[in-house]
Amino acid sequence: MKKSLGPKSLIYPAPVLVVGSYDSSGRPNLMTAAWGGICCSNPPSITISLRENRYTFHNIMKTKGFTVNIPSEEYVEEADYVGMVSGKDEDKFQVTGLTEEKAEFVDAPSVKEFPVVLECRLSDTHEVGVHTQFIGTIVDVKAEESVLDQNGLPLLEKVKPIIYAPESYTYYGTGRLMGAAFSIGDKFTK
Amino acid sequence: MKKSLGPKSLIYPAPVLVVGSYDSSGRPNLMTAAWGGICCSNPPSITISLRENRYTFHNIMKTKGFTVNIPSEEYVEEADYVGMVSGKDEDKFQVTGLTEEKAEFVDAPSVKEFPVVLECRLSDTHEVGVHTQFIGTIVDVKAEESVLDQNGLPLLEKVKPIIYAPESYTYYGTGRLMGAAFSIGDKFTK
Numbered sequence: 001m002k003k004s005l006g007p008k009s010l011i012y013p014a015p016v017l018v019v020g021s022y023d024s025s026g027r028p029n030l031m032t033a034a035w036g037g038i039c040c041s042n043p044p045s046i047t048i049s050l051r052e053n054r055y056t057f058h059n060i061m062k063t064k065g066f067t068v069n070i071p072s073e074e075y076v077e078e079a080d081y082v083g084m085v086s087g088k089d090e091d092k093f094q095v096t097g098l099t100e101e102k103a104e105f106v107d108a109p110s111v112k113e114f115p116v117v118l119e120c121r122l123s124d125t126h127e128v129g130v131h132t133q134f135i136g137t138i139v140d141v142k143a144e145e146s147v148l149d150q151n152g153l154p155l156l157e158k159v160k161p162i163i164y165a166p167e168s169y170t171y172y173g174t175g176r177l178m179g180a181a182f183s184i185g186d187k188f189t190k
Numbered sequence: 191m192k193k194s195l196g197p198k199s200l201i202y203p204a205p206v207l208v209v210g211s212y213d214s215s216g217r218p219n220l221m222t223a224a225w226g227g228i229c230c231s232n233p234p235s236i237t238i239s240l241r242e243n244r245y246t247f248h249n250i251m252k253t254k255g256f257t258v259n260i261p262s263e264e265y266v267e268e269a270d271y272v273g274m275v276s277g278k279d280e281d282k283f284q285v286t287g288l289t290e291e292k293a294e295f296v297d298a299p300s301v302k303e304f305p306v307v308l309e310c311r312l313s314d315t316h317e318v319g320v321h322t323q324f325i326g327t328i329v330d331v332k333a334e335e336s337v338l339d340q341n342g343l344p345l346l347e348k349v350k351p352i353i354y355a356p357e358s359y360t361y362y363g364t365g366r367l368m369g370a371a372f373s374i375g376d377k378f379t380k
Contacts, residue, residue: 007331038199038204039226040320040321042320044200076374080373083375084375085379128237128314138199140194140195142192143193144192152195153358154358156202164371169373172365174363175364177361177362178363179270184267185273187267188268
């Protein structure tokens, strides 16, 4: 039996995305976003929702570029911290000890220690309620060689991304491999 | 050392969202979407990207409502199947044996067996490349009582959502509780 919980911004899983940007003086910043995801396959595009009071909001508006860095489980403390304080007040690379690597194709910093990085060029913005969606064209994906499989694609069990549970404000790890998509449901096509 | 993989629509974790809609003759349909997520806290809103050749695309354009159903691990085969075939050709509720429950606040069907359902009213659409973002205001969340914690919120380890790994086309389960958000990173604020 289902119970009505009212209107809530709940989804499972929500991602833990660490957005990298430069401010107008070239100082790098990081912030954590859970409101985002892929929004198009062609051209590969991502959407990230930010509020206007975020430092990152104004950085991206100026530079038109950002990175989306996927932290692995071992960096859950760093990923949490960069979502707690503002880049106006803190140099988050310095405080966490994470290493800045300049993106190759966009004007934004990325996190050397995180296994997967998306380099994104701002292509559009849309206002939705108190948030603005930043649509970014993914111009390159960079991944640590140690997380790649024999086809050169990241393996989720090596990336070990973090899952966020909204409303209960908790982080979880990734579980076991369950099967192949477009295949495990084949039994219903017979 | 990172390797460049080129532009790819990759993110970890991607969700497995089963979208419910009615066609113009009132027949219920389900489809699986991985390109989506929460896009606003106030009003609570979700974005789902669909291609125009999807049956669900035209259903939602007509009814202005849809549900987002979160399958638990035990329904990974059903969730995969409903993303493999078109509702033009198949009655996916009938084939899978999933039970249709009419949503309370929008004109859309939901899946009784899935632990969490979002009832969404179409508020806007945006074109992004070959996809269209459907922005839905979440007018209600419904969850099985058995997955709720003492505060009346869904517990992720009871919901057991499925994680999708794009490009490698694989499904994973949810892992262990790692800690509390806005807390586990506290050590860096000292």
